[in-house]
Amino acid sequence: MKTRFEVCPAADLGPGERTIADLDGLSVGVFNVDGDYHALKNDCPHQRAPLCEGSLTGLTTADSPGEFEYERDGEIVRCPWHGWEFEVTTGESVFNPHRVKAKTFETSVEDSDDPETVETSEPASAKAGRLDFSTGTTADDADTEEKATTEDDRYGVALAGEEPPVDTYDVDVEEGVVVVYL
Numbered sequence: 001m002k003t004r005f006e007v008c009p010a011a012d013l014g015p016g017e018r019t020i021a022d023l024d025g026l027s028v029g030v031f032n033v034d035g036d037y038h039a040l041k042n043d044c045p046h047q048r049a050p051l052c053e054g055s056l057t058g059l060t061t062a063d064s065p066g067e068f069e070y071e072r073d074g075e076i077v078r079c080p081w082h083g084w085e086f087e088v089t090t091g092e093s094v095f096n097p098h099r100v101k102a103k104t105f106e107t108s109v110e111d112s113d114d115p116e117t118v119e120t121s122e123p124a125s126a127k128a129g130r131l132d133f134s135t136g137t138t139a140d141d142a143d144t145e146e147k148a149t150t151e152d153d154r155y156g157v158a159l160a161g162e163e164p165p166v167d168t169y170d171v172d173v174e175e176g177v178v179v180v181y182l
């Protein structure tokens, strides 16, 4: 049966980032590649270097002589000792994918067993500016809330027309923690 390890809040590991965790004595690198999480044993199959500490790069390919293309940026980890390269998503080596492979582990994003894990990881700055939808204010507004007596005072502008005077943005909030199963 596999053992479940909570590594870090998903929100703390953005695309292109990695973290290296000691999971019950086993060093494991966890990577966020374009929003998906992947775990590799931090142990190069060549001569056991800390593979996950290597630089992240991409592949240079060529369909014909003299025409190069750089692709899959951030999906390849290069071993810091002798430069062997491995796909972060599969562990397969670039030069010999059928015979040389770094060990990978299953990952997922799940609710934490410890609710404080996610809560305490949130940057103070994020909490300070969060909008409370029930009141239309943020934590920063708390001090000035009591002084607001009219709608103009509260929002600092006079509302006009049918459209609200705000820009809206798509927000992708990653909840839960990154979990690795060994």
Ligand code: FES
Residues within 6 Å of the ligand: 044, 045, 046, 047, 048, 049, 079, 080, 081, 082, 083, 084
């Ligand atoms: S130990 Fe990784 S390439 Fe040699």
